[in-house]
Amino acid sequence: MGDGRWRTAGSALMRVIVVWAVSTLTMLALAGILPDFQLQSDDGDSITKTAFTAAWGAGAFGLLSALVWPVLVRALLIVPALVLGMLVFFLNGSLLLIALRLIPDGRGAADPQMAVVVAAVMSAVASATSTALAVRDDNAYRRRLSRLADRRRRRSGRDDGADGGPPGTVFIQLDGVGHDVLAQAAADGLMPTVAHWLADGAGHRLTPWRTDWSSQTGASQLGILHGSNYDIPAFRWYEKETGDVMVSSRPASALEMQRRAVVRTHDGGLLTLDGAGRGNLFSGGADQLALVLSMAARRGKGRRSRAGYFAYFADPANAVRTALSFVAEVGREIGQSTRARIRKETPRIKRGGLYPFIRAFATVVERDVVVAAVMGDMFAGRTAVYADLVAYDEVAHHSGPRSRDAEKVLARLDRSLALIVKVAEHTPRTYRIVLLSDHGQSPGETFAGVYGLTLKDLVRAGSGLPVPRRAQRTRSGSEARDAVRIALHRPVDGDLQENLANPSGPVVLASGNLGLISFPDIAGRASLEQLDRRHPALLSTLANHPGIGFLLVRSERHGSVVLGRGGVLVPVAELRDGDGPLAPFGAGAAAAVRRTDTFPHVADVMVNSMYDPETGTVHAFEEQIGSHGGLGGEQARPFLLWPRGMTDPLDAAAAEGEERPAELVGAETVHRVLRRWLNEVSGPQVPVGQTDRADGAGAGAGARG
Structure with missing residues (x-):
């Protein structure tokens, strides 16, 4: 035991020395290349003296990065997340300037702008060297991770049997x-990791x-994580x-939606047993949370949404790498949108601002933050x-679900999956990796782009109300857009809420190609007959x-009607798939409409756009050329990809005493499948009555948006 510890300590010391040496050489090279960065006195120094100066500066910078940087990042969590990202270069450059001042005889000097460049390069080189050395020594890497897991379990007082116990998921x-x-991205080689999983005998199955x-994240993810998406008629709705x-x-x-689901199911969620939620809208009852939107509405230790950024940005190399990638992505989007505009590609929407x-x-x-947290x-x-990666969804909304822009995002997401798979080879317990989506996207020109007016304009015209001469844009909504507004401490749909303080006329909301029309001055759910009397031409x-x-x-x-x-x-009671107005929308449309009709907060009028089965296109009522939210096309056909050896989803979906279903229908069914998979290796999940980790359970009605 003693010899092993000495060998481990010696190996760690050797890695520190190597990283220090590489950082020293990097600093020497930068001093020779960059004009406003020097490591010599004005009279010049010998090579030995200059090397000593570089070693001193590199060591001081490394110590400051290890000791001071995490403190700075934690202190700056009070500022918006995006502002923190913009401060990355300034903070890192400031640490380098301090390190240079610590060099004896004042031999190190750099302009502030040049210090930012030097600090960025040195952080990246040191991080890459340290990672390469650690991964190269697989045994040491495994031992270090195992000790880290042991320490965390001892601190938390739990014993989950991670070493040699049941697999995690x-x-x-x-x-x-x-x-x-x-499936197409895997077949075309855009996603080699997924393609490998799907290869014959590779061990995964897709359905x-x-x-x-x-068909949107709010309804789907709430159902998947909390087992109920009852009374979620759309992405946004009026109560x-x-x-x-x-x-x-x-x-x-999101917190109120989560609370209602917990009350309905009497269960904390999918992740109540030693779970973690990363980048999601809802907590799933997890104890460990980062960037979970519903928790951004709560205060107290561990509840601040920005706290999830700390673990990632505490490493200055991570901060610099992500900041550089951020700038590159901004440039990439500007270039791609400019090219689309020059080529006059259609359909196309504005992508500026x-x-x-x-x-x-x-x-x-x-x-980056979510993958690192996982x-x-x-x-x-x-x-x-359970972690949500929103990259593809955001790009597909604006570029199209099968565009080159979206394909490139899929390729980068596959590289993130490959990294997670590689990490799984070194973790203290075996992990099963399940890939899934919450919905797809259907392409098509926007409703306003085709017809020159928005759904709101059409409703006002049918109601005999004045309509603006020029069609007003319906602002596009997405998880990523609203996450940015939250990161900047800006209200989500605040302008809409203010307009509803004294609504004039009907309230018209959009959720992809699904529209919701409500009449605030009519108590309860308005009827066809009431609307015909008030606005004879509307319906x-x-x-x-x-x-x-x-x-x-x-x-x-007639009761509810289509x-x-x-x-x-x-x-509604007589609806049949493939018949009448629902004929183009395929299997399951009638049941989906009947279910939504039972919701207490279904809108007075629910409007689904047209759908062309030949082209697969719909018309979004928002500014989106790739949309989801209603019926029609690929938006309602997400996927589930799981390792062989786990219970077949159709078997897992069958409730006790029920027959095996022909297909997986609804997010609540997917919840049953995932819960069955967890129960098979970890035992029954903890119900809400036995744990205080079901975060939504104690939230009162006052949390509503």
Whole structure:
């Protein structure tokens, strides 16, 4: 035992010396190349003296980076996350200037601008060298990770049997990636890691599943993590009894949605047993959280949404690498959008303003922080990890789900998966990696782009209300966009909430190609007959518009009905797939509409855009050429990719005493599958009544958005 410790200490000391030496050589090279960075006195020094100066400066910079940088980052968590990212270069350069001042005789000097460059290069080189040395010595690497996991378990007082015990499970959600898109990307070589998993005998299987009518992250992820997405009619909806608009990506709304799900299921969520949630909208009952939106609405230790950035940015090399990648991604988006505009590609939407920065946040910052957090969870031997990567979804909204831009994002996401797989070879327990998505995306020109007016304009025209001469843009909503607003301490849909304080006319909301129309001055759910008396032309104007597929509205005479073109009216109870207004929308459409019709907060009028089965296109009511939220096409066909040896999802989905279903339908069914997989190796998950980790359970109604 003693000899082993001495060998480990000697190996660690040797790595420190090597990193120090490489950093010294890097500093010498930079001093010789850069004009405003010097390591000699004005009179010149010998090579030996200069090398000593470089070694001193490199050592001082390394110590400051190890000791001072984490303290600075933790102190700066009070500032917005994106501001912290912008401060990375300044902070790192400042540490270098301090290190140079510590060199005897004042031989080190650099202009502030040059110090930023030198610090960035040295941090990157030191990090790369340290990582290469650690990974090269696999045995030492494994021992170090095992000791780290042991220490964390002892501190937390838990014994999860990570060493040689049951396998852990990592669920990686590729937000917005449809089944067919993933399969095609693997076949085309864009995603070699996924392609390897799908190769004959490689050990993974792929299947599609069908979303609910509301094919978007709020409904799907709530159902997957908490087992219920009841009364989630869309990404955003209006609640008449309070006058509030619930927005899935608003922290207060997400917390209330989570609370309602916990109350309905009497269960804390999928991750209540030693779980971790990373980058999600909801906690799933996890004890370890980072960048979880619903927790951004809560205060106290461990609840601040920005706290998840600390573990990643505490390493200055990580901060510099991500900041450089962020700048590169902004440039990449500007170049791609410019090329699309010059080539007059269609469909196309505006991609200026803050969008390049929003895209860079989703595809670089969020990805890097979440992937690093997942690897940390695996090193610590956690039982279950669920992480959401939103990069593809954000780019596909603006560039199209099968665009070159989106394909390149898929390739980079595959590299992140490869990194997680590599890390799994060194973790103290075996991990099963499950890949899944919450929805797909359907392409198509926007409703406003095709017809010259928004859904709100059409509703106002049908209601006899004035319509602006020029169509007003319907602001695009997405998890990444709202995450950036939260990071900048800006309200999510704050302008919409202010407009609803004194609404004039109907409230019209958009969720991809799903529209919701509510009449605040009509108590309860408005009926077809009430609307016909007030606005005789409204429902016929909507139902007969070529950009609209069908409407759902309550009738006093027939019960809830679906309206289509030419005056077609079908009671919901008589809906059949492949028939009437739902004919183009395929299997499961009738059941999805019937289920949503039972929701207490279903809108007065639910509007689904047209869908062309031949082209797979829909018309989003938002500014999106790749959209999801309603019925029609690939948006309702996400995927589940799991290792062979785990129970077949169709068997796992069958409730006790029920027959094996023909397909996976609905996010709640996917929840049952994932929970079955966890139970098979870890035992039953902890119900909400036996743990205080079901974070949404104690949140009161006052948390609503």
